Amino acid sequence: NAGVTQTPKFRILKIGQSMTLQCTQDMNHNYMYWYRQDPGMGLKLIYYSVGAGITDKGEVPNGYNVSRSTTEDFPLRLELAAPSQTSVYFCASSYTWDGELFFGSGTQLSVL
Amino acid sequence: AQSVTQLDSQVPVFEEAPVELRCNYSSSVSVYLFWYVQYPNQGLQLLLKYLSGSTLVKGINGFEAEFNKSQTSFHLRKPSVHISDTAEYFCAVIRRGGGFKTIFGAGTRLFVKA
Numbered sequence: 001n002a003g004v005t006q007t008p009k010f011r012i013l014k015i016g017q018s019m020t021l022q023c024t025q026d027m028n029h030n031y032m033y034w035y036r037q038d039p040g041m042g043l044k045l046i047y048y049s050v051g052a053g054i055t056d057k058g059e060v061p062n063g064y065n066v067s068r069s070t071t072e073d074f075p076l077r078l079e080l081a082a083p084s085q086t087s088v089y090f091c092a093s094s095y096t097w098d099g100e101l102f103f104g105s106g107t108q109l110s111v112l
Numbered sequence: 113a114q115s116v117t118q119l120d121s122q123v124p125v126f127e128e129a130p131v132e133l134r135c136n137y138s139s140s141v142s143v144y145l146f147w148y149v150q151y152p153n154q155g156l157q158l159l160l161k162y163l164s165g166s167t168l169v170k171g172i173n174g175f176e177a178e179f180n181k182s183q184t185s186f187h188l189r190k191p192s193v194h195i196s197d198t199a200e201y202f203c204a205v206i207r208r209g210g211g212f213k214t215i216f217g218a219g220t221r222l223f224v225k226a
Binding site: 040041042044090092097098101103105106 | 153155157208214216217
């Protein structure tokens with residue numbers, strides 16, 4: 001079972017560049033999430049989705065965009081990368097809206 | 113709103129010693145509680161969860177946690193740790209019936225020494 005798959009694992013961007021972090025899950029979960037993890041700060045919710053075509057902002061959405069065209073995929077878009085977006089990004093999914101989260105292995109992003 | 117405080121940022125302990133990782137939460141409504149573990153260079157995985165019922169919850173790898181409603185705590189314990197338990201541990205809460213937004217603590221780094 002693949003679970004939640006994220007690509008790429010590592011990326012270095014220059015300030016102002018754009019990129020898309022890919023996330024796909026094969027568990028048929030309706031609920032999907034993007035978190036960022038900064039040292040000593042825990043995880044902060046960027047965006048979430050409750051199903052195909054439905055997304056909403058989390059705690060720290062500025063500078064990011066998402067889309068959810070299928071149940072399986074939930075890509076995260078950075079339009080104009082800034083140094084403050086240097087972080088580790090995790091995609092997650094869940095079966096219920098208040099249940100256990102299943103995480104991908106993360107993307108380490110550096111913006112220089 | 114909910115919040116989570118993990119009282120120790122780092123916990124060094126010798127192998128085969130007991131360990132307790134402390135977690136306090138704040139919420140005006142009922143919550144579900146979780147502990148997740150993150151091994152180096154990996155994503156988080158569920159260690160255990162408290163939804164209802166018995167306040168003592170057992171999880172994977174010999175860990176257990178006790179829900180204390182009066183003290184709003186959910187401390188994680190293991191009677192004898194192994195080198196392989198070296199990881200970061202996150203306490204998390206989510207509002208019952210009003211989900212989407214799991215709130216995580218800042219994490220506790222457990223370092224097991226030989």
